[in-house]
Amino acid sequence: MEWSLSIAAGLSAAAIVCILFLLGFFCMPLLASGEILRIFSWTWQPFHGHFGILPMCAVSLLLSVAATSLAFPVAVGICCYANFLVPAGAGRLVLTLMHFMAGIPTVIYAFVSIFLLVPLVRDHLQCGTGFSFFTAMLTLSLLILPTMVLVFNAHLQQADPILRLAAEAAGMNPVQQVRHLLIPTASRGLVIAAVLGFGRAVGDTMVSLMLAGNAPQLPGSPFDSVRTLTAHIALVISTDSQSMAYQSVFASGLVLFFLLSTINLLIRRIGRRQGGAAS
Amino acid sequence: MSIMVKRIFTVFLLLVPGAFLSSQGNASSELLSGFKDKEGTISIAGGTAHIPVMNDAARNIMTFNPRIRITVEGGGSGIGVQKVGEGLVDIGNTGRALSQDEITRYGLISFPFAIDGIAVAVHPENPVAALSSQQIRNIFAGQVTNWKDVGGADAPIHLFSRDEASGTREVFWEKLLNKGPVAANANIVPSNGAMKAAISQDRNAIGYVGIGHVDQTVKAVTLDGVKPTQESAMNGTYSVVRKLYMNTKGEPTPLVKTFLDYVMSPEGAEIIKKYGYIPLGQP
Numbered sequence: 001m002e003w004s005l006s007i008a009a010g011l012s013a014a015a016i017v018c019i020l021f022l023l024g025f026f027c028m029p030l031l032a033s034g035e036i037l038r039i040f041s042w043t044w045q046p047f048h049g050h051f052g053i054l055p056m057c058a059v060s061l062l063l064s065v066a067a068t069s070l071a072f073p074v075a076v077g078i079c080c081y082a083n084f085l086v087p088a089g090a091g092r093l094v095l096t097l098m099h100f101m102a103g104i105p106t107v108i109y110a111f112v113s114i115f116l117l118v119p120l121v122r123d124h125l126q127c128g129t130g131f132s133f134f135t136a137m138l139t140l141s142l143l144i145l146p147t148m149v150l151v152f153n154a155h156l157q158q159a160d161p162i163l164r165l166a167a168e169a170a171g172m173n174p175v176q177q178v179r180h181l182l183i184p185t186a187s188r189g190l191v192i193a194a195v196l197g198f199g200r201a202v203g204d205t206m207v208s209l210m211l212a213g214n215a216p217q218l219p220g221s222p223f224d225s226v227r228t229l230t231a232h233i234a235l236v237i238s239t240d241s242q243s244m245a246y247q248s249v250f251a252s253g254l255v256l257f258f259l260l261s262t263i264n265l266l267i268r269r270i271g272r273r274q275g276g277a278a279s
Numbered sequence: 280m281s282i283m284v285k286r287i288f289t290v291f292l293l294l295v296p297g298a299f300l301s302s303q304g305n306a307s308s309e310l311l312s313g314f315k316d317k318e319g320t321i322s323i324a325g326g327t328a329h330i331p332v333m334n335d336a337a338r339n340i341m342t343f344n345p346r347i348r349i350t351v352e353g354g355g356s357g358i359g360v361q362k363v364g365e366g367l368v369d370i371g372n373t374g375r376a377l378s379q380d381e382i383t384r385y386g387l388i389s390f391p392f393a394i395d396g397i398a399v400a401v402h403p404e405n406p407v408a409a410l411s412s413q414q415i416r417n418i419f420a421g422q423v424t425n426w427k428d429v430g431g432a433d434a435p436i437h438l439f440s441r442d443e444a445s446g447t448r449e450v451f452w453e454k455l456l457n458k459g460p461v462a463a464n465a466n467i468v469p470s471n472g473a474m475k476a477a478i479s480q481d482r483n484a485i486g487y488v489g490i491g492h493v494d495q496t497v498k499a500v501t502l503d504g505v506k507p508t509q510e511s512a513m514n515g516t517y518s519v520v521r522k523l524y525m526n527t528k529g530e531p532t533p534l535v536k537t538f539l540d541y542v543m544s545p546e547g548a549e550i551i552k553k554y555g556y557i558p559l560g561q562p
Contacts, residue, residue, distance in 0.1 A: 046443040047458075114476070122481060129437040129481060131466045214442075214467035225466045235442040235469050245443060 023257060026250040035244070039251045044216035046245045053232065053252050055218050060229040061259070062219075063133060063208065064201035067140035072194055074141075075148035080178045083156055095153060102146035110210040113139040118211065127223035131213035134222040139207050144197040151196055155189025156182060195267045202260055205230040229256050310546045311343040313537040318346035321538050325352075325359020325372030328395055328446030328556075329523055333372070335550045336542050347534070363387065363526050369535045371526045374446060388531075389524045392543050393556040396490035396512035396520040397451045398499040400474070402482040407431040409501035412455060418485060421462030426483065438465035439477050439486030447471060451487045454519045455502075471555055490520075491555030509557050523556065 030036045041052035078098070082091035117138060122130030159182055167177045183190070205228075213225025214235060227235075229252045236249050323333050330353055337349035356373040363371025364385030377389055399415055401407060407430055410418075417423040418436055427433045440461055441448035452458060468474045471492045478484045479496035490507055493499045499507045502519065511517035525539060541547055548558035 047452075114480075119480060128435075129439075129466055129477075129484070131477070209469060210473075214469075215464050216467075217463050225464060227467065235467065 020257060023250055023254045026247070027254055030247055030251060035247075036251065038244075039248050042218075051244050051248045053229070053248055053255070055216055056227050056229045056232045056252065057255055057259070058218060059133070059212075059226040060202055060256070063137055063140065063212070063226070063228060064198055066133075066137045067144060067201045068194060068198045070137065071141035071145045071148055071197055075145055075152060075193060075197070076183070076190065078145075078149050079152045079156055080183070083153070084174050084178050084182070095149075098146045098149045098153075102150060106143060106204055106206040107210075109139055109143050110207045113207070113211055121223070125223070127221075129213065129225065131211060131225055132223045133212060133219045133226045136208050136212035136226070136228075137222070139211055140201050140204060143204065143207060144200045147200055148193040148197040151193040152186065152189045155186040155192070159185050191267055191270065195264060198263065198267075199260060202256070202263075203230065205234050209234050310541060310544045311340060313540065314340055314344045314347055314534075317344070317534050317537065319534050320348040320350070321370065321535055322368040323349065323351045323370045323372065323525075324362045324368045325370075325526075326356045326374040326446070326523065327353045328374050329372040329525075331554045332393070332523075332542070332547075332550050332556070335553070336538070336547060339546070339550075340538070340541065349538070359526065360385070360387070363528055366528060369527065369532070370538070373524045373526060374449070374521055376522065376524065377526060386529050387526045388529065389526050390539050390543070391522040391524050391559055392539075392547070393523040393551045393558055394512050394520055395446065395450060395523055395556050396507060396509075396517060397447055397455070397487050398490050398493055398507035398519070399455070399485065399487050399502060400478050400493065400497040400499055401485050402478060403495065403498045404482050405431060405498065407500070408498065409504070411503055415500075415502070416456055416459050419456055419462065419465070420460045421464070434483045437481055437484045438462055439474060439484055440465040440467055441474065441487075442467050442469065447487065447489055450519060450521050454521070455487075489555035491552060491557060512557060522559070 027036070030039060035051075038049075038051050039053055041050065042054050043050035043052045044055065078094060082094040113135065117135050118130035120130075121127060121132065121135050127134075163181060163185065164177060167181050172180070208228040209231040212228060212231060214227040214231055215225035216227045216232070217224070219226045233249050233252050236245050321337075323329075323337075330351060333349075333351045337351055340347055341349060352368075356375055359371035359373050360377065360381050361371075362368045364381070364387060371387075373389075374395070377387055381387060382389075399410065405426070407426060410429060414423065414429050418429070419438065419440070421438070423429060424436055425433065426436055438461075441451075452461070466477070468477055468486070471488045474486045474488050475492060475494075475497055478486050478488075485500075488497065490499070490509060490512055493507070501507075502517070505511055505517050507517050507519070512520045525542065527535060527539075530536075531539060542551075543558075543560060548560060551558040
């Protein structure tokens, strides 16, 4: 049993190393010719020899941080609400809904947003075309919300029932229990939920490709059209196969890879420290 | 009992059209019969606009006769000329006519098979129905930003464009914008279909699509007095077009010739139409 688990773990680790190796291999021509510097610049104008992907990197980061910070408090709220503050039946209903939402494919969220959210932003807020940072951020936060709720919820439910009984006996009301007892004990769950939500937001392609507008620029306002790294890869790879623009895709992939790994490691370390301090 | 009979009858009814369809399938494979006793490989490289058409044709042929292997690569028109000229591939695709220099240096023969025409498109309810090339250049450069400046309502112009590697964008940019600038804040959509979806929803939008993709959901703008249609693109009065060519070095081998004929056959024409181009048919 144990050896089969370690084989599985080994295989997954090997797959990740292979991906890294391949991305590195495809980026080699860029490194060798020194053109990697042209890729890490702020202008994307392939016909004028500018292949900068930095605006896309910045937008990917910005969009994911925004979507995660929007979804995170809502997710925590939903978890506490469903678990402690309402009758069990209503809580179960909310969690079932979250399970259902988690199963909906990304493209459906994007598609529905195109027909509901985009016209709303365009016609009622009167801000640009509706394909914007703002639209993508709202949809992304909706997309990562169920993931975060389910992860945090799993951690909350692991909390020792004795704790709640003791809190009850000490005369704490449900809100106090949640604030001072349950959230602190499940703090690692909070961190993990945030990491997973963020990871989904950075890695998501469909929502940003279909909703963000894809203009390769830094946004001046939330209603500007922007392009993420993932959307950039999807756009270029669908039409090109040889040029410098195509090679920039591999650099984008490498950046995404490092971005995700770094943030994962970073937040994991923080989580461990916090978990250690709490216990 | 009678319900049972009805059910069987329904199943039968469902099967009949299926049988017709499959017999049509047989009819279409008559066009493929030239490949029946052949085997070998055909390698294709070059223009990216050609790729979907080449892929579909190749798949039909390889399904019909698995002993024929066809490989399709992109690279762009320049790569197409270079590779076929050096004898690295059998067919080099270009989205432009060959230069005299290329023809004499390599001894290439061109087979035009389709027309790719690009129409400027707006929302069907947009009162603007005609624009001059200069107006379109100003709009896409971001100099004209309100519809009232080109005879429309007082509303901002929402720009939609395609990514730089797109063949559609290439024609539009070269033939209509004269390689002029495109505003950096223009929204970029990934395909002709996405362009249509975006424009059909936004009454202030302007973008461009392949003529083959124009339908009632978007309005094709009359350009300098010429309406972009399949006919005007065919007879040359509408200028934002290019031909798609397949090129061979010298006379094609029998197998390659069969492939060229298939692309130019009625079934090839169906594939060409499916991807929004206008088939030229057998010369």
